[in-house]
Amino acid sequence: MTTTPTAHDTAPAASGGGWRAPAAAGTTVILWASAFVSIRSAGEAYSPGALALGRLLAGTLTLGAILLVRREGLPSRAAWPGVIGSGLLWFGLYMVVLNWGEQQVDAGTAAMIVNVGPILMALLGAWLLGEGLPRRLLTGMAVSFAGAVVVGLSMSGHGSSSVLGVLLCLLAALAYAGGVVIQKPALRHGSPLQITTFGCLIGTVACLPFTGVLVSEAADAPVSATLNMIYLGVFPTALAFTTWAYALARTTAGRMGATTYAVPAVVVLMSWLLLDEVPAPLTVVGGLICLAGVAVSRTRARSRGAVDGPAVAADPPEGGLR
Structure with a gap:
């Protein structure tokens, strides 16, 4: 039986509601x-x-x-074309190939390659969804990706990666971006x-x-x-x-993808607290760079609406996710 979602569930981005979307x-x-x-x-x-x-x-x-x-x-x-497509790409293909890829390459290499996903997400969102590419988003993603590379280099082993593993992680990044x-x-x-x-x-x-x-x-x-x-x-x-x-549902795919660059920094902190794995200084620096990039990508220009207009228009107003 098909039921119509409630107004609360399908409210447009404009009613994203204060703290809920950021939370x-x-x-x-x-x-x-x-x-x-x-x-x-x-x-x-x-x-x-x-x-x-x-x-x-x-x-x-x-x-x-x-x-x-x-x-x-x-x-x-x-909704079903999107449900089926994301189910096959993101829930199915992504999880299998990422698990497989991480058995073929070290964690640092996997992290660097998979973090191409948010960049692909922003590009696909601009191309297919007309979301635009505001300069602050691009700048923030570039900074965060640099941080992810630093984290990856600090965690990478020597001689433990394979071509198959690199290709699998790249496929995981493509499936992740396409699914979103x-x-x-x-x-x-x-x-x-x-x-x-x-x-x-x-x-x-x-x-x-x-x-x-x-x-x-x-x-x-x-x-x-x-x-x-x-x-x-x-x-x-x-x-x-x-x-x-x-x-x-309350922001653009590009901005949501940029938000995931906070994950490496949180992983470093959790490993430190829960597994007693003291991170290397370079790892900490990379995590802080990731967070700085996320902060840049979540802000909006105040007086450049003409420059960033298409993407800003796609975002929610002040109450939504930023």
Whole structure:
């Protein structure tokens, strides 16, 4: 049964509402950063496809239960091209190839390559969604990417990368950017919860060929690895992808992509606090550069509306995500 989203769920960017969209974006950043800690544990016991399927199953069950409680039903027919496209690219392909790629290259190299994603996102958003490319966004992304490179160099090992791993991480970045840009128009026709739930379901269906591997590996995996896989599904997937969709509906794809450059800095902090991994001075510098770039990208020019007009017009007013 198809239900029409409520006015609250589908409110335009202009009614983004004060603190809610920035809080949603911040929640996404923190939970996606925490995923790196959990993937480290779960990835030791589960292969890339099995880990992706287990994570997506946990996410789909969580989201489905919330959707039933809220009685939101299905999004409108116009949302389904975006739901299917983002489900296949972002929930399905991205998670599998990223897990695989990180087994082929060291963490620093993976971080540098995957962080091409937000840049591709801004370019695709400008090309396909007409969002524009304001100079502050480009400047902030350039600064943040430089910080990501610094973090990556500080974490990179020697002789541990492969051509296959580099290509897989690049494919993950392309799938990430494409999935987000495809998802954004769908948010006009359904609530963030609806779009995320059915996108996650599509990704789960795409990963079903890994069912046998998941069952086999789950029988031998330590409890901690399985719990980390479930955590990945419930929080960095179900919750974080929903808060991402909520914030994305209220700003441009380019600005949301720039926000994710805060993730490396948060990962460094979490590894320090939770894993007692003291970061190298160069890593700290890179993380601070990432945050500085995010700060630049989230600001707007006050008196240059004629220069940045197209992109500024696509953003929400003062109450929205900045």
